[in-house]
Amino acid sequence: xxxxxxxxxxxxxxxxxxxxxxxxxxxxxxxxxxxxxxxxxxxxxxxxxxxxxxxxxxxxxxxxxxxxxxxxxxxxxxxxxxxxxxxxxxxxxxxxxxxxxxxxxxxxxxxx
Amino acid sequence: xxxxxxxxxxxxxxxxxxxxxxxxxxxxxxxxxxxxxxxxxxxxxxxxxxxxxxxxxxxxxxxxxxxxxxxxxxxxxxxxxxxxxxxxxxxxxxxxxxxxxxxxxxxxxxxxxxxxxxxxxxxxxxxxxxxxxxxxxxxxxxxxxxxxxxxxxxxxxxxxxxxxxxxxxxxxxxxxxxxxxxxxxxxxxxxxxxxxxxxxxxxxxxxxxxxxxxxxxxxxxxxxxxxxxxxxxxxxxxxxx
Numbered sequence: 489x490x491x492x493x494x495x496x497x498x499x500x501x502x503x504x505x506x507x508x509x510x511x512x513x514x515x516x517x518x519x520x521x522x523x524x525x526x527x528x529x530x531x532x533x534x535x536x537x538x539x540x541x542x543x544x545x546x547x548x549x550x551x552x553x554x555x556x557x558x559x560x561x562x563x564x565x566x567x568x569x570x571x572x573x574x575x576x577x578x579x580x581x582x583x584x585x586x587x588x589x590x591x592x593x594x595x596x597x598x599x600x
Numbered sequence: 601x602x603x604x605x606x607x608x609x610x611x612x613x614x615x616x617x618x619x620x621x622x623x624x625x626x627x628x629x630x631x632x633x634x635x636x637x638x639x640x641x642x643x644x645x646x647x648x649x650x651x652x653x654x655x656x657x658x659x660x661x662x663x664x665x666x667x668x669x670x671x672x673x674x675x676x677x678x679x680x681x682x683x684x685x686x687x688x689x690x691x692x693x694x695x696x697x698x699x700x701x702x703x704x705x706x707x708x709x710x711x712x713x714x715x716x717x718x719x720x721x722x723x724x725x726x727x728x729x730x731x732x733x734x735x736x737x738x739x740x741x742x743x744x745x746x747x748x749x750x751x752x753x754x755x756x757x758x759x760x761x762x763x764x765x766x767x768x769x770x771x772x773x774x775x776x777x778x779x780x781x782x783x784x785x786x787x788x789x790x791x792x793x794x795x796x797x798x799x800x801x802x803x804x805x806x807x808x809x810x811x812x813x814x815x816x817x818x819x820x821x822x823x824x825x826x827x828x829x830x831x832x833x834x835x836x837x838x839x840x841x
Contacts, residue, residue, distance in 0.1 A: 493680070496680040496683045497679075499683045514829055515743075515748060515750075516679075517678070517683055517743060517744075518744055518747065518828045521683050521684075521686045521689075521824075521825070522825065524687075525686035525689055528686060528687070529690065529693070534690060539687065541684070545677065546685070546688070549799060550646045550799070551624075551674060552678045552681055552742075552743070553678075553764065554623055554627055554653065555619075555623060555667075555672065555675040556675060556678075556757050557761050557764060558650050558653045558654055558667065559668075559757025559758075559760065559761075560650060560761040561658065562757065563755060566730070566755075567758075573721070573723075573726060573727035573731065576721055576722070577722035577727070578735075578738065578765055579773075580717065580721055581714060581717040581718035581721060581735075581738070581739075582739070582773070583773060583777050584713060584717050585710055585713045585739060585792075585796035587780075587792075588710060588713045589707075589710030589795045589796065589819075590777075590783040590789060590791070591783065592702075592706040592710070593702050593703070593706035593785070593787065594783045594785050596701060596706065597699065597702045
């Protein structure tokens with residue numbers, strides 16, 4: 489268990505180092521995710537202990553958003569000032585994205 | 601008596617214990633309420649927790665920075681959790697290989713549409729630069745979105761809230777849009793919801809069926825990577841000073 493927690497942190501650390509050294513415009517943990525993904529492909533499976541650690545972290549994924557989300561209270565003024573562009577962009581963009589993605593995927597999927 | 605309480609409060613308010621405990625308590629209360637309401641997407645536990653905690657801090661006059669001293673222990677876990685997203689992504693590798701071309705084209709189209717349409721609409725309606733940069737990564741899972749926002753000069757905490765609202769929008773209205781454009785293929789349905797509205801949308805796609813759920817999870821992981829690469833490049837290209 490401790491080994492796989494450490495492994496996740498090592499992947500994150502390696503991702504951080506790679507992203508900075510290569511000047512990649514990608515957050516370190518995302519590079520860490522790619523590193524772990526490649527590792528799993530090479531290994532050809534997910535060790536059951538890693539599975540347990542991953543499930544424990546990801547089953548409470550939404551809890552981890554809360555502290556940052558509470559930070560909205562320092563932006564209340566900004567949101568109040570720009571409520572129209574923000575809400576219009578959120579709603580319209582989300583609906584258009586679903587339509588475009590589904591349409592492209594269905595159109596390509598239909599080909600033999 | 602009240603003076604005793606006052607001095608206890610002054611002591612507690614200055615330790616990380618209070619912010620951390622309040623976060624865990626608020627989240628579990630919100631989750632219980634969400635289950636009570638039949639897991640209604642509008643009663644999203646993250647949204648409820650944020651409202652409860654922001655209300656609590658406002659009423660007690662506690663500064664966000666003081667709260668975050670405690671809550672940062674939870675916040676830190678976002679990094680390892682992002683790395684752990686490689687596990688569900690790996691499980692979809694067979695499905696990914698089978699529809700690789702459709703997946704790749706739909707991913708790039710969807711990822712670019714999400715960022716460009718959000719920034720374009722907000723820009724046309726006069727949003728500030730900080731808001732635009734906070735909106736750009738709104739369609740991907742929070743840890744990635746916040747990292748991207750930080751990188752391109754947005755406000756990570758504003759992005760966190762925009763991401764959650766995007767997820768709720770996709771979960772509530774996604775099936776309505778799919779019906780409107782008459783896409784019935786569950787792979788395409790799930791993938792579209794996952795690209796546009798990450799984990800909160802994926803929870804909704806799982807209710808549509810196993811295939812839609814799996815493709816939504818796949819889309820959420822892939823769009824996390826695609827957005828982390830595409831958005832900073834697009835921003836550098838469009839907003840180059």
